Structures are given as C-alpha cells and as structure tokens.
Amino acid sequence: MDGKLDGVETPQPMSSLQSWGLRSSAVGAIAIGPAVTDTKHRGGSYSLKALYAKAALIVLLVVLTSVLGGCVATPSTPSWSSLLVVKGILYTGSQAGRVYALNAASGTEIWRYPPSEKGGVGALYAAPVLLGDTLYIGSSDNHLYALDANTGSQRWVFTSSGHIFADAVIADGVLYFGSGDHKVYALDASTGLKKWEFATADGIWSQPCVVGDRVYVASLDHRLYCLDADSGRKQWEFKAGGAFAGSPAVAGDLVYCGAFDNKVYALDAKDGHVHWEFKTGHWVWASPLVVDDTVYVGSLDKKLYALDAVAGTKRWDFQAQGMIRATPALANGLLYVGTEVGSLHVLDAVNGQQKWVFNTNGAVLSSPVVAEGIVYVTVLGDTIYALDAETGVQRWSVAPSKRK
Amino acid sequence: MTQFWNTVIFQPMLNLLLLLYSWLAHNFGLSIIVFTVLVRVITLPITWQQMRSAKASQDLQPKLLELQKKYKNDREKLAQEQMKLYKEAGVNPYGCLVPMLIQFPIWIGMYQSIINVLPNNPLQLLNLARHIYHQFSGLVPLNASFLGLNLGRSAPILAILVAATMWVQQKMMAAPTADPQQQAMSQSMELMMPLMFGWITWNLASGLGLYFVVSNIVGIIQQYFISGWGSLATVFSRQGLTLKSPSSRTREPQPESSKGDKKRSGRPKDKGDGRKK
Numbered sequence: 001m002d003g004k005l006d007g008v009e010t011p012q013p014m015s016s017l018q019s020w021g022l023r024s025s026a027v028g029a030i031a032i033g034p035a036v037t038d039t040k041h042r043g044g045s046y047s048l049k050a051l052y053a054k055a056a057l058i059v060l061l062v063v064l065t066s067v068l069g070g071c072v073a074t075p076s077t078p079s080w081s082s083l084l085v086v087k088g089i090l091y092t093g094s095q096a097g098r099v100y101a102l103n104a105a106s107g108t109e110i111w112r113y114p115p116s117e118k119g120g121v122g123a124l125y126a127a128p129v130l131l132g133d134t135l136y137i138g139s140s141d142n143h144l145y146a147l148d149a150n151t152g153s154q155r156w157v158f159t160s161s162g163h164i165f166a167d168a169v170i171a172d173g174v175l176y177f178g179s180g181d182h183k184v185y186a187l188d189a190s191t192g193l194k195k196w197e198f199a200t201a202d203g204i205w206s207q208p209c210v211v212g213d214r215v216y217v218a219s220l221d222h223r224l225y226c227l228d229a230d231s232g233r234k235q236w237e238f239k240a241g242g243a244f245a246g247s248p249a250v251a252g253d254l255v256y257c258g259a260f261d262n263k264v265y266a267l268d269a270k271d272g273h274v275h276w277e278f279k280t281g282h283w284v285w286a287s288p289l290v291v292d293d294t295v296y297v298g299s300l301d302k303k304l305y306a307l308d309a310v311a312g313t314k315r316w317d318f319q320a321q322g323m324i325r326a327t328p329a330l331a332n333g334l335l336y337v338g339t340e341v342g343s344l345h346v347l348d349a350v351n352g353q354q355k356w357v358f359n360t361n362g363a364v365l366s367s368p369v370v371a372e373g374i375v376y377v378t379v380l381g382d383t384i385y386a387l388d389a390e391t392g393v394q395r396w397s398v399a400p401s402k403r404k
Numbered sequence: 405m406t407q408f409w410n411t412v413i414f415q416p417m418l419n420l421l422l423l424l425y426s427w428l429a430h431n432f433g434l435s436i437i438v439f440t441v442l443v444r445v446i447t448l449p450i451t452w453q454q455m456r457s458a459k460a461s462q463d464l465q466p467k468l469l470e471l472q473k474k475y476k477n478d479r480e481k482l483a484q485e486q487m488k489l490y491k492e493a494g495v496n497p498y499g500c501l502v503p504m505l506i507q508f509p510i511w512i513g514m515y516q517s518i519i520n521v522l523p524n525n526p527l528q529l530l531n532l533a534r535h536i537y538h539q540f541s542g543l544v545p546l547n548a549s550f551l552g553l554n555l556g557r558s559a560p561i562l563a564i565l566v567a568a569t570m571w572v573q574q575k576m577m578a579a580p581t582a583d584p585q586q587q588a589m590s591q592s593m594e595l596m597m598p599l600m601f602g603w604i605t606w607n608l609a610s611g612l613g614l615y616f617v618v619s620n621i622v623g624i625i626q627q628y629f630i631s632g633w634g635s636l637a638t639v640f641s642r643q644g645l646t647l648k649s650p651s652s653r654t655r656e657p658q659p660e661s662s663k664g665d666k667k668r669s670g671r672p673k674d675k676g677d678g679r680k681k
Contacts, residue, residue, distance in 0.1 A: 078527065125526055140525065165526055202545060205526060220545050242542040245529070261542045283533055283541060300533050325530060340530065365530070 079140065080365040081378050082127030082167065088372070091135060091149075093124025094382045094401040099137055099145070101152060104371065107386065107398035111152035113145070116404065121145065125165040127366070131173075131189055138164025138177055144185075146192060156192035160185065162203060166247070171210040171229070178204025184217045184225075186232060196232035200225065206287070207247040209255075214269070218244030218257050224265075226255075226272060236272040240265060242283070246327075251290035251309060256297075258284025264297050264305070266312055276312030280305065287327040291349070296335060298324025304337050304345075306352060316352040320345050322363075331370035331389060336377075338364025344377055344385075346392065356392040360385055413509055415535045417443075418517040422540040430543075433550025436518060436611055440618040443514060448626075450506055455630040458577075460495045518611045522548055522556040548611070555611035562613030567602030569620035574598065576627045576634040 079095040090104040097120025101110040114120060122141025129136045135149040140163040146155040162180025169176050175189040180203040186195040201221035209216040214235065215227040220243040226235040242260030249256045254275055255267045260283045266275040281301030288297040294315065295307040300323040306315040322341030329336040334355060335347040340363040346355045362379030369376045375389040382402070386395040420442075424435040444451070467489055475482035490496070523529040523545070532544065548556040574594040605613035627634070 078525065080527065123525075163525065222542075243544055245526070260544055262538070282538065285530075285533075323530075323533065 079123035079125045080363070080380050081124055081382055082366040083369045083376050083378050083384070084128045084130060085369050085371040085376060086130050089149075090369075090376060090384070091128040091130070092378060092382075092384065092400070093126065093128065093137055093139075094120070095123045096382075096401050097121040097123055097139060097141065098401060099124065099128065099135070099147060099152065100400040101135075101149070102384070102398065102400060104374070104376070104386070107384065107396045107400075109400055109403065112400070113147055113152040113154065115152075122163070125366075127167045129168050129170055129175075131170045131175075134189070136168050136170070136175055136189070138166065138168060138179075140165060142179070142181075144168065144175075144177060144187075144192075146189075158185070158187055158192045158194070165205045167207040169208050169210055174229070176208040176210060176215055176229075178206060178208060178217060178219070180205070182219070182221075184208055184215070184227070184232075186215075186229075198225070198227055198232040198234070202243070205245045209248045209250055211250045211269070216248040216250060216255055216257075216269075218246065218248050220245060222259070224248060224255070224257055224267070224272070226269075238265070238267055238272040238274070245283075246285045247287035249288045249290050254309070256288040256290060256295055256309075258286060258288060258297055258299070260284075262299070262301075264288060264295070264307065264312075266295075266309070278305070278307055278312045278314070282323070285325050289327050289330060291330055294349075296328055296330070296349070298326070298328060298337060300325065302339070304328065304335070304347070304352070306349075318345070318347055318352040318354065321357075325365045326367040329368045329370050329375070331375075334389070336368040336370060336375050336389075338366070338368055338377060340365060342379060344368065344375075344387075344392075346375075358385070358387055358392045358394075409509075410535060413513040414516050415537070417510075417513040418521055418535055419537045419540060421517050421521055422536065422543055422546075425546060426540065426543055430547050431550065432522075432546050432548055432555055432611065433553070433614060436555070436614050437618050439517075440514070440615050441622060443510060444619065444622045447507055447510060451623075451626060452630075454507075455626060457496060459631050460493060464489060464493055464495060514615060515612065518615055519609060522546060522609055522611055524556060524609075550614070553610050555614060556609050558606055558608060559610035559613060560606060562610045562617060563602045563606035566605045566613050566616040566620070567598040569617055569624065570598040570601050571595070572636060573620050573624050573627060575636040575639060576624060576631065578635040 081093045081095065084091040085104050088104050089110065090102045091099065093099050099113040102108065103110060121143065122139040124137060124139055126138045130149055133149045134155060135147045136144065138144045142160050142162060142164065144158045144160070144164055147153065148155060160179035160181050160183065162182070164177060164179050166178050170189055173189050174195060175187045176184065178184045182202055182204065183197045183199050184204055185197050187193060188195060200219035200223065203220045204217060205220060206218045210229060213229045215229045217225045217227060219225065222240050222243055224238045224244055227233065228235060240259040240261050240263065244257060244259050246258045250269060253269050255269050256264065258264045262280050262282055262284065264278045264280065264284055267273065268275055280299035280303065283300045284297060285300060286298040288295045290309055293309045295309045296304065297307065298304045302320050302323055304318045304320060304324055306317070307313065308315060320337060320339045321343040322339035324337060324339055326338055330349060333349050335349045337345045337347065339345070342360045342362055342364060344358045344360065344364055346357065347353060348355060360377060360379045361383060362381040364377055364379055366378055370389050373389050374395060375387050377385045377387070383397055383399045385397045387393065388395060421435055421439050424438050425432055428434045428438065468486060471482060471485050471489065475485060520532055520535065523532050536544065548554050553559045571594065574597060578590060578594060601616060605616060
C-alpha cells in the first residue's frame with residue numbers, strides 16, 4: 001500500500017470539519033484542502049469516501065454561497081409602487097417594471113405596459129403623472145417613459161444616466177424630474193426633448209416642486225436648490241445637516257422640506273434663509289403636506305406631526321404603529337397615514353385623534369390617494385386596496401402584477 | 405432571534421463603520437480598511453489559536469501514522485493512544501472548530517454592515533434607517549468613491565484581487581499530501597474557492613471586495629508567521645524561484661535549492677505547538 005494504511009478506522013484528528021479538509025480562511029470563508037497527510041485505502045472504500053467528500057464539499061459551497069447571498073441580499077421586493085387616480089382610472093407601476101391602468105371602481109385591468117409578452121421595464125417607485133392623454137413615469141432602468149394614457153402604448157422615452165425613483169412634475173408643458181445621476185431635467189412634455197439640466201452633487205430621489213418661475217429641488221447631497229424654471233440657473237441653495245430624500249412643498253413665502261438630520265425646515269422661498277426648523281426623532285423622508293396654516297409631516301420616528309406653518313411649533317403628534325415614509329393624504333378633514341408595518345391610520349386633521357385603522361398585508365410606503373369617496377393604498381408587493389374613505393370598509397383589493 | 409442578531413452584532417458593526425467614516429475624513433474605502441483590520445486584530449487571539457492548533461495537528465501526522473500502523477487491528481487502543489498523543493502534545497483535536505464558530509457571526513456581520521451601509525435604492529435606504537444610530541443620521545448617503553472606484557458598484561479589478569489573494573492564502577494554508585486523488589481534489593478546491601469569491605465580488609458592491617482583499621492580506625500575513633509560505637513555496641520553486649521565509653516550519657517537500665535555503669535560515673523555535681520530539 002506504499003505507506004498507506006488499510007482497514008483501520010481512526011478517530012479523526014482535529015475537528016470533524018478539518019477531517020474533511022476544512023480550515024477557516026481570512027475572509028471568513030472555508031479553505032478546502034487535505035488537512036492530513038494520510039489517507040485510508042481499502043479497496044472501494046476510498047472511492048466511496050471520496051464521493052462523500054466531494055458531495056459534502058459541494059453542499060458546503062452551496063450553503064456558503066447561500067449564506068453570503070443572504071447576507072448581501074437586498075430586500076426581495078425591489079420597489080414600492082405609487083398611485084395616480086384620474087377620472088375613474090387608477091394608474092400604478094409595479095416592482096416588476098410594468099405600468100397598469102385599472103378601473104378605479106372595480107380594480108379590473110384596462111391596459112398594461114409593456115404588454116404581457118414582453119418583460120417589464122425597471123422597478124417602478126414613482127407615481128405616474130398625467131398631462132392630457134399622456135402618462136409619464138420614471139423607472140429604475142434610468143428611463144422616463146411617456147405613454148398613451150388610453151392604450152398604454154409608448155410615445156417616447158428619455159434616457160438619463162441614473163435610476164429614476166421620484167415622481168415627475170409638469171408645469172406649463174414642461175416635465176421636471178430628478179435622477180440618480182445627480183441631475184434634475186426639464187423636458188418638453190410633448191416631445192421629450194431636453195430643455196435644460198442641472199447637476200447636484202448626489203442623487204435626486206424626490207419630486208421637484210414648481211411654483212411660478214421657480215423649481216425647488218431637494219438632493220441627497222444635503223442641499224435644497226432653487227432654480228429658475230426657464231433656464232435651470234441656480235437662484236439659491238440651502239445646506240442641511242443631512243440628505244434630502246423627500247420632496248419640498250411650497251406654501252406662501254415658505255418652502256418646507258424634511259431632511260435626514262431629523263429636521264423639518266421652513267425656508268424663505270426668496271433666498272433660502274431658515275425661517276424655522278423642527279426636530280423629530282428620526283429621518284424626515286416624507287414631503288410635508290401644507291394645508292391652510294398647518295404642516296403635516298411624518299417621520300421615521302413613527303410619528304405624524306402637525307406643526308404651525310408660520311411658527312413651526314407643534315400642535316399635536318400622533319404615534320403610529322410603524323415608520324412613516326410617505327406623505328399623508330387629506331380629504332374631508334381626515335388624514336390618511338401609511339406606515340412601514342402595513343397600517344393605514346385615519347386621523348382627524350384638527351386634533352390627530354384616530355378614527356380608524358386598517359391593516360394591510362404589506363408595508364405602506366407610498367402616499368394613499370383619495371378620490372370619489374374611496375381611499376386607495378398600495379403596499380409593498382404591489383397589492384392595491386380600495387377602502388371606503390369614511391368607514392374603512394374594503395371595496396376591493398387586487399395585485400395586478402400577479403395577474404397574467 | 406433576528407432582533408438579537410441585529411442588536412448585538414449587526415447594528416454595532418454597521419455603526420462602527422459609520423463612526424470610522426466620520427473620523428476618517430468621510431473616506432469610505434479607508435473606513436473599510438481600518439474596520440477590517442480592527443476586527444481582524446480583535447479576533448486575532450482566536451484566529452491565532454486556530455492557526456496554531458491546525459499547524460500542531462498537522463505536525464502530529466507522522467506520529468499518528470505510526471500509531472495507525474502499530475494498532476491497525478485494535479481500534480480502541482488506537483483511539484486511546486491518539487488521544488494520549490494529542491494530550492501530550494497539548495493539542496485539542498477540536499481546537500479549530502470552536503474559534504471558527506465564534507468568528508463566523510463576526511464575518512457575517514461585517515458582510516451585512518458593508519452591504520447595507522451603501523444603499524442603491526430607496527428600499528435599501530429604508531432598511532438602513534432601521535439600523536443606524538441617530539448620531540450618524542447626517543452621514544447618509546456615504547461618499548462611495550475610493551481610488552477611482554465607486555464602492556457601491558462592482559469593480560472587476562477588485563474581483564481579480566480577491567481571487568488572487570485568496571488563492572495565495574489557500575496555497576499557504578494547504579498541507580501537503582502524498583495521495584494523488586486527495587491532492588487533485590485539494591488543488592481543484594484551492595482554485596474553486598478563489599474563483600467563487602471572485603465571482604461573488606464581481607457581482608456585488610466593490611466595498612465588499614475591498615473588505616475581502618484587506619482581510620485576505622491580513623490573513624496572509626498571519627499565516628506567514630504561523631507556517632511560512634506553505635505550498636506556495638513549492639509553486640514558486642517549480643518556476644525556479646525561491647521564497648525566502650520561515651518556510652522551514654512547513655513540512656512541504658522542497659527541492660534541493662529550497663532545502664539549502666532552509667538550512668541557512670534555520671528553523672525558528674516553535675514554542676506554541678507543543679511538539680515533543
């Protein structure tokens with residue numbers, strides 16, 4: 001046997017793992033190789049052992065890859081979808097990169113883009129926007145799509161160099177949107193031709209706000225920019241202590257915006273000077289909703305705050321079940337607030353008292369929409385709920401992306 | 405269990421990374437390097453014990469072979485004698501397993517921290533919000549640029565470096581074997597693991613690749629002081645090159661030139677493995 005033993009089973013030196021030739025390596029992986037210099041041979045038993053060893057190694061590699069994959073995996077659902085309801089039609093995107101038009105009364109599908117025989121575009125976070133009979137929606141595949149709102153056929157596509165996560169906004173026939181390529185674009189809404197672009201120092205994940213001849217853009221570079229709507233020239237900028245991922249809102253002479261330094265800012269719309277600031281317990285990602293003299297803003301600290309729009313003082317707050325990422329909706333004196341644990345809280349806008357709560361089957365990370373006495377909510381996983389806006393009774397729910 | 409994991413392992417590591425980022429001029433690449441070295445230094449006693457235990461066990465192989473020959477018909481006696489040998493040599497036969505199990509959660513935590521701290525989309529950013537300590541809120545998003553690389557995106561060069569450094573380390577760790585089948589399996593695995601990690605790095609944020617590379621380099625240095633160049637010396641000697649090192653500590657069959665070098669360099673005193681000649 002040339003120095004090899006046969007017929008003797010021996011206790012394995014070191015660990016059983018090492019008997020299979022496993023040793024820890026620097027990266028935390030397992031180094032594989034023979035740990036011992038002897039090998040037992042006995043006719044066919046070696047072949048069997050070798051087979052077992054190889055099988056064990058393959059299993060180990062699969063497990064290891066799975067562990068690593070699990071560690072680095074992003075959440076399985078790559079986007080949250082947003083809603084638009086206009087004239088009885090509900091438009092929404094899906095995480096699989098498809099745009100749907102549904103009958104708002106029943107949830108039945110009218111059209112989808114791309115059609116079923118084609119794959120979807122990139123995951124869709126943004127809410128569609130409508131101008132005339134054209135629907136616009138940005139995608140994480142870097143494209144902004146203009147579709148026929150009646151049929152879902154494509155009219156034109158504009159390509160940026162980064163993911164488009166945020167809603168676009170239209171004013172005076174110009175489409176404004178931000179991109180992950182750090183730029184805000186102004187396009188001719190009818191042709192898709194670029195009018196101007198403005199570069200910031202980081203991605204733009206929020207919807208621009210257009211008021212008069214000014215465009216307000218919040219960027220992840222910690223700055224809020226005021227641009228000239230015609231030329232894109234910068235008028236002023238304001239730097240916060242954290243990133244801006246939520247959209248600014250303008251009311252009167254003030255610009256309101258939340259930041260990742262946990263604060264809500266009210267800035268002078270003319271020059272960007274701080275009028276007041278209000279500190280919450282976590283990032284403020286949601287866009288403030290300004291109604292009359294009250295600012296409603298949610299925070300990832302799980303609270304919805306009602307602030308005096310002029311003084312920035314707190315009127316009341318409401319402790320929700322989970323983090324509030326999206327802007328609440330307001331209709332008939334009721335606030336509709338979604339949370340990342342799937343609850344939809346309905347509050348009295350005056351005092352913050354909860355009227356009712358509805359629990360969905362997924363995180364509510366985009367803004368609810370109220371139309372024709374129905375509140376529409378979409379959750380992570382693309383299920384859409386239609387509830388009676390007054391009572392919370394469910395009218396229907398659909399998951400259009402799960403239909404064929 | 406998830407809550408326990410996040411609170412005890414993942415969140416402290418993630419926020420340590422952010423703390424380093426805030427201290428190191430908002431240079432994320434530098435933060436990963438310091439973070440990796442720091443964790444490797446903290447776990448050094450465990451790693452060291454593991455490496456020495458492996459080395460000591462390997463060094464016992466000739467004596468184990470003798471015992472196997474001697475007691476080939478008496479399993480019980482063989483087991484007794486082997487345990488006695490381990491005891492005399494001060495080697496714990498399970499000495500490698502426990503340290504490895506202790507280190508595994510740390511490695512996983514490091515992977516998670518590096519991946520989660522560079523969100524590429526809003527959902528990932530929201531996930532980061534769940535784990536970040538409030539004092540670091542303002543640091544997000546991190547500046548991912550480092551030496552011309554975007555550490556949030558994949559970088560082929562780092563994938564190649566990961567594969568290369570891992571291969572070197574595997575070679576240094578590999579023990580020699582006279583059995584051709586086992587040798588073939590060993591060689592294929594020594595190639596497969598670097599390729600697998602290279603492929604993983606190729607497909608992931610290069611920040612993780614940077615961690616792999618730094619971690620491998622630290623591991624190579626540690627391994628060098630435990631067992632020298634190991635089988636790597638053989639690879640180089642086949643090419644007519646000689647690696648000068650404390651390679652005499654390995655039991656690698658060496659060509660004549662290498663043996664000469666060993667004699668000149670002398671065998672370093674090995675206190676830790678408890679071998680009794």
